Amino acid sequence: LFIDEYDHFTNKILSEPSCLEDYKSETYGTSYLRSFFDTVKAGTDSTIKRCFVTGVSPVTMDDLTSGFNIGTNYSLSPEFNEMTGFNEEEVRAMLDYYATTCQFHHSTDELIEAMKPWYDNYCFAEQSYGGTTMYNSNMVLYFVDNYIRNRGYMPRNMVEENIRVDYNKLRMLIRKDKEFTHDASTIQTLVQQGYITGELKTGFPAETIAEPDNFISLLFYFGMLTISGTKRGKTLLTIPNQVVREQLYSYLLDTYNEADLRFDNWEKGKLASAMAYRGDWKAYFDYIAECPHRYSSQRDKQKGEAYVHGFTLAMTAQNRFYRPISEQENQEGYADIFMFPLLDIYKDMLHSYIIELKYAKGKDSDEKVEQLRQEAITQANRYAASETVQKAIGTTTLHKIIVVYQGMKMVVCEEV
Incomplete structure (x- = not known):
């Protein structure tokens, strides 16, 4: 017996706002799904020699354990x-x-x-x-x-x-991520650090999705994270590639966007094109600086540095002419962003960019802002001279852009 996408309908139920009761009615007690797997289990004594079950979420089978407790989970097997x-x-x-x-x-x-x-x-x-x-x-x-x-x-x-991720199907992830009581959401932490740690679970009840390890496991099973070793006794998980990075950054923008507004794709596209072909970068960063004021909640803004950095990364990842690369992608701390020009696709591009982003608290002095500005200049110059950057820019003109925020206000945006 082969059962594919066993969790399809339960994932759909879980994506609805009032999901849990409907979910329980289908998986608990004498529900159809539990009865079905009871029958399958009984059939292994007579007509069913082997049963192979595949799906994405580890949620359902955990809730069906007493109905089907004879299986072996190979999800994490080398x-x-x-x-x-x-x-x-x-x-x-x-x-x-x-x-x-x-x-x-x-x-x-x-x-x-x-x-x-x-x-x-x-x-x-x-x-x-x-x-x-x-x-x-x-x-x-x-x-x-x-x-x-x-x-x-x-x-x-x-x-x-x-x-591309179907956000209607993954509203559960967006909602649960925003309900976390931590200083920042799991996705925000991932973007801030470049990694996240946890214990991958092979199954858990639906009502415990919001527990950190369970939520991290869910992101892993959805293909949004990959195993990158261990750190301090826990599994180290990172964003696997640029396809997933685009999805996660779009997801992050959605978590900021409580008003259910949509960023102006036409305006973003026009600014991105001007940046790539004419070297007009200032309007692009002015647009990024304006968006948090237009679209974000007060709660998001209170996250300060993590929010500003995450929002900037998420917005630059939407620029179709570049692939953003962080110098220290897998290390904690903020780093230069190199906007890698996609010259194999857009052969006539003329401009590439390094962005050094710094953050000062709203109450910090002008002297602190200037200190951060000088640090940014030094780091941007160092990164610009690296082999990675020099090899990638081709014949494009490289621009080194320094951005400093003071609270939610962009106070420095200049080329060095």
């Missing part, structure tokens, strides 16, 4: 780490094959270099970290299909529309 997705050897073999039958303008190494930051870096078992990483198979096939149909030119959009 022997199945490479079961889902493609490893790099498989991706290379695919590209090598199509290069002999289709028109290619890039070598396999060049295509891997373009795809890797967007689609790679999944690890599904802690013991497998440091070994083989997995590419998102859907995204690899999307890229190869578009590359072939474009006669050997890179897709203009590296993210397939169908794979």
Whole structure:
């Protein structure tokens, strides 16, 4: 017996505001779902030799344990780490094959270099970290299909529309994340530190979703986090790649956007284009500085430094001409952001950017603001000279932008 997406309808129920009672009526007591799995369990003594159940959320099976307590959970087992997705050897073999039958303008190494930051870096078992990483198979096939149909030119959009997170289905995540009583939400902490730690759970009751380890586990199972080793006895989890980073930053903007407004995509697109092709960057950062005042709650604004940094990262991640790279992505503390120009896609781009963002409290003195400004200049100059940046900018003009906030007000925005 094969059961796929066993959790589909319960995830839908959980995404509704008044979800828990409906959820319990379907999974507790003499509910249909529990009775169904009771029947499956009984069938293993006679007609069912093997049962294989797949899904995303670890919630439902936990609530059905007494109805189906004979299964083995292989979700975090290292022997199945490479079961889902493609490893790099498989991706290379695919590209090598199509290069002999289709028109290619890039070598396999060049295509891997373009795809890797967007689609790679999944690890599904802690013991497998440091070994083989997995590419998102859907995204690899999307890229190869578009590359072939474009006669050997890179897709203009590296993210397939169908794979973007469906926010209606994930309203549960948004709502639960905002209900946390911590100083910052889990997503905010992830963006602030570049990582998050926790214990991955194989299952938990629905009513305990908001517990930190359970919520972190849910993000992992939804593919928003990947295992990146251990830290202080806990599993270290990071954002796996740029596709997920775009989703998470869009998600973060949604958590800020309590008024259910939508950022002006046309205006953002116009400013992004001016930044990439004309070097007009000031209006772009003025727009970012204005948005928190227009869209954010007082509670969000009280988070101060974490909020300003997270909001800036989330907004720059929406710029389709660049891939934001943080110098210290996996280390705590704020770092320069290099807006990596996507020259393989937009070959005529003329400008690239380094952003050094600093934050002063609203009550801090002007001397403190100037101190932060000088620190930012030093760090931006150092980062600009790095091999990563110099290799990536190509023929574009590199701009080093210093931004300092004092409270919620941007008091410095200049090029050095």
